[in-house]
Amino acid sequence: MVEVERKYSNSCYSIMKAFTDKTPVVEVKEVTSCSPKHQCLTVKTVADAQVKMNGDSFEATVTYGACIPSIACPVTSCSDLMTSLRGIDLPFTMNFTTCEVECCDEDLCNDDQPPPTTATPTTLPTTTALPLTTDEYGCWNQRRDVMFLLDGSGSFTALEFMEILKFVNQLVEGFDLELTRVGVMQFSHWYRHRPMTTRAQTLLKTHIYLGQYSDADQLQAAISGINHHGYTTYIAHAIEKAISIDFPRAGRFSDSCTSKIIVVVSDGKATDANYLPTTTGLGRALGFNFFAVGIGDREMRELQIIANGKVGSDERLFVVPWADQLTTVARQLSAEILM
Numbered sequence: 001m002v003e004v005e006r007k008y009s010n011s012c013y014s015i016m017k018a019f020t021d022k023t024p025v026v027e028v029k030e031v032t033s034c035s036p037k038h039q040c041l042t043v044k045t046v047a048d049a050q051v052k053m054n055g056d057s058f059e060a061t062v063t064y065g066a067c068i069p070s071i072a073c074p075v076t077s078c079s080d081l082m083t084s085l086r087g088i089d090l091p092f093t094m095n096f097t098t099c100e101v102e103c104c105d106e107d108l109c110n111d112d113q114p115p116p117t118t119a120t121p122t123t124l125p126t127t128t129a130l131p132l133t134t135d136e137y138g139c140w141n142q143r144r145d146v147m148f149l150l151d152g153s154g155s156f157t158a159l160e161f162m163e164i165l166k167f168v169n170q171l172v173e174g175f176d177l178e179l180t181r182v183g184v185m186q187f188s189h190w191y192r193h194r195p196m197t198t199r200a201q202t203l204l205k206t207h208i209y210l211g212q213y214s215d216a217d218q219l220q221a222a223i224s225g226i227n228h229h230g231y232t233t234y235i236a237h238a239i240e241k242a243i244s245i246d247f248p249r250a251g252r253f254s255d256s257c258t259s260k261i262i263v264v265v266s267d268g269k270a271t272d273a274n275y276l277p278t279t280t281g282l283g284r285a286l287g288f289n290f291f292a293v294g295i296g297d298r299e300m301r302e303l304q305i306i307a308n309g310k311v312g313s314d315e316r317l318f319v320v321p322w323a324d325q326l327t328t329v330a331r332q333l334s335a336e337i338l339m
Helices: 070-075 078-086 158-172 216-224 235-249 273-285 300-307 323-337
Strands: 011-020 023-033 038-051 057-069 092-104 143-151 180-187 204-208 258-266 288-295 317-320
Touching: 011 038, 023 057, 023 273, 038 070, 057 070, 057 092, 057 235, 057 273, 143 158, 143 235, 158 216, 158 258, 158 288, 158 323, 180 216, 180 235, 204 216, 204 235, 235 258, 235 273, 235 300, 258 323, 273 288, 273 300, 288 300, 288 323, 300 317, 317 323
Parallel strands: 143 180, 143 258, 258 288, 288 317
Antiparallel strands: 011 023, 011 057, 038 057, 038 092, 180 204
């Protein structure tokens, strides 16, 4: 059997449009360069909308577009994306009634005109929020999948890396591991000519898979046993691997009762800094929350892009001058993760 070569997109449209009676309420469309092995995503929805200022109601057509790792396309659903679209600061609230999701593999193929031809409409409940996937806890006790991405590059010494591990152990002490599953990846080098898989990318290494340990002592022992890599600092590619491989394989990627959280600990000096806006933007579109912990202040801009996507904003960003001072921000960060 001949295997068909998978195609990828080098660039896609970044789209956020909302129309009522063909009149644009919000209209943003620009070209975005994609990371390697990405495709173009288009989400088209119809929503019953209500203006926040005066309460007027109308029907809106909303279109969203972005780059997305091709491996994430099969597991991306309307349910994943609706929560993110509701979180965008718009002048109206939206109650989505229909939704179409499509990935394509040509450059700039996610143009919103004409509508996607292969998308299958999905009718969503006519409520102000998506139905929650209840379990024995319900959604009163929100579940979390928390992935720690630790900078194992040569900009840290082995002793400094040990301080990072101590910091992560301090953070997880307060976690209920039945509700909050923990994973740990150490990132350093990305091999350009190897596929983005756990087996091939040995220096984007997932030491602890999400939910691998439910016993606190075993988890902390495993964290303490991680050895420092050295080498380079491919932060964006580590985030891509977490989004496209580690979280989907954990089984709760599409569960609206589970928060998806990535905590990056780094000095912020990324080898692949140009890809950070695209990769973190995709993560936020897929419902991920990011925290950045910076050691030193060499690359605050990159840390801000990771934490919240806004240069100049310190929201969800924690910075200490030296690795041995990480413990001073542990309590506050742990509290924000568990909010």
